[in-house]
Amino acid sequence: MAANPMVQFNVYRIGPEIKFGNIDLSFTNASLFMLISASIITVFLYFSTKNKRLIPSKIQLISELLYNFVAKMISDTAGTKAKPYFPFIFSLFVFILVCNMVGMLPYSFTVTSHIIVTLVMALFIFIAVTIIGFLKHGLKYLSIFVPSGVPVVLLPLITIIEIISYLSRPVSLSVRLFANMMAGHTMLKVFGGFVISLGLVGGWLPLSFSVALTGLEILVAFLQAYVFAILTCIYLNDALNLHH
Amino acid sequence: MKLSIFTLIALILGQSRIIAAEAxxxxxxxxxxxxxxxxxxxxFIALYVLIAKFFIPKxxxxxxxxxRKIKDDLDEANKLKKISEDKIAEYEKLILENKNKLIKISNDTKKKLDLDIQKKRKAIETQIQNELDKAQIEINNLKKESLTSIEQVAEDIASKVVEDLTNEKINQSSVKAIVSSTSKKRIGSLL
Incomplete structure (x- = not known):
């Protein structure tokens, strides 16, 4: 058994090696679990939208609740202008949520516990939001760094802080999700190891901890997907509705 | 400059490999x-396309x-409600109208009946009065007639009595005058 709690995060190649020159694009267990998560979403959405009924079936109700949940989240944080980005936010939220939840299954792999995955998503959002901001407002978008109602003396300092905080958005966004996932799963693994090593005599305490932590981690899995999506909405709001 | 950034990245990558190995x-x-x-x-692109193109529209x-169905149903319900309210108002109006009509008819009938009764009573009263008048006249006539015949009888009796007593024919006109004045004095008070 793997005593090292970090072994669960190992990425290894599945199937043949796919290489373009020096670039290794091989299919890995991470790719597999991305695919599994996407397939779960697709199958779920397929069956939940298959029979459109006036009085929804249970599965149809879930997808409609999900739709309304994301729609409300977007309209609350970014207003009506963000409507065209609804499919993206919806996909993002559902994908992260399902990846996190699939990661909760024993022997599975948590896609979102890898910094590179969350960083790619965060960077894409950061760049896209910045482009949207400049497309909508031109150079006036730079005024996001200059809050109104700030004393002139403090203005240079505030502006620098604003720029730093803007540039650190992708980092904070990606690290938040990655760190939460990694820490949670590491902790679960550690407590799981304690159960084994303490055996029948002393293993009950870490086992009960493990059970409690599993509940907590499911909550975290949902919460982090929600936080990721809602922060995306907030960044989008900054780009769409420029006012300070 | 570019070179130094690359070396930095390479260094970080190398370093991270070491960190990864160590930690x-x-x-x-x-x-x-x-x-x-x-x-x-x-x-993610595949998932996004599927969701954006197929699932979200559905x-x-x-x-x-x-x-839309709920809104339509609510509209329909409101429409029906309005119709029923109109009907109720119409119904109440109808009832009120008919009530007034009824009161009017009752009053009219009462008035008409009163009038009719009065008219009939008057007619009957007039008739009774006429009958009374007629009877009075008849009585008066009868009285007069009977008076005249009484005077006649009295004249006859008087002249007969005087003739029998005196064996003399008396003047008829003087007898008549005496009887007339006596009867006026005695019977006249009765008339």
Whole structure:
């Protein structure tokens, strides 16, 4: 058994090696679990939208609740202008949520516990939001760094802080999700190891901890997907509705 | 400048490989970073296209249909409610109108009956009065007649009595005058 709690995060190649020159694009267990998560979403959405009924079936109700949940989240944080980005936010939220939840299954792999995955998503959002901001407002978008109602003396300092905080958005966004996932799963693994090593005599305490932590981690899995999506909405709001 | 950035990145990558090896964090091992990014992009784009093109329109349609149906039903209910309220108002108006009509008819009938009764009573009263008058005249006539015949009888008796007593024919006119004045004195008071 793997005593090292970090072994669960190992990425290894599945199937043949796919290489373009020096670039290794091989299919890995991470790719597999991305695919599994996407397939779960697709199958779920397929069956939940298959029979459109006036009085929804249970599965149809879930997808409609999900739709309304994301729609409300977007309209609350970014207003009506963000409507065209609804499919993206919806996909993002559902994908992260399902990846996190699939990661909760024993022997599975948590896609979102890898910094590179969350960083790619965060960077894409950061760049896209910045482009949207400049497309909508031109150079006036730079005024996001200059809050109104700030004393002139403090203005240079505030502006620098604003720029730093803007540039650190992708980092904070990606690290938040990655760190939460990694820490949670590491902790679960550690407590799981304690159960084994303490055996029948002393293993009950870490086992009960493990059970409690599993509940907590499911909550975290949902919460982090929600936080990721809602922060995306907030960044989008900054780009769409420029006012300070 | 460019070179130094590259060396820095290479250094960080190299360093991270060491860190990964030391701390055992596979996340910091850049071996499959490109592969993970590549597959993430592929899978996510595929998922996004599926969701944006197929699933969201379907869910939207379903929710929209339901909202439209609810709105239509509510509109229909409001319309029906208005119709029923109108009907009730109409019904109440009708009842009030008929009530007034009824009161009017009752009053009219009462008045008419009163009038009729009065008319009839008057007619009967007039008739009775006429009858009374007629009877009075008849009585008076009878009285007069009987008076005249009484005077005649009295004259006859008087002249007969005087003739029998005296054996003399008396003047008829003087007898008549005496009887007349006596009867006027005695019977006249009765008339």
């Amino acid at each position: 055992g964090m596979p996340q910091l091992n850049p071996e499959y970073w490109l592969s993970q990014s590549f597959w993430l992009v592929i899978v 869910i939207k349609l379903s929710i929209g249909d339901r909202e």
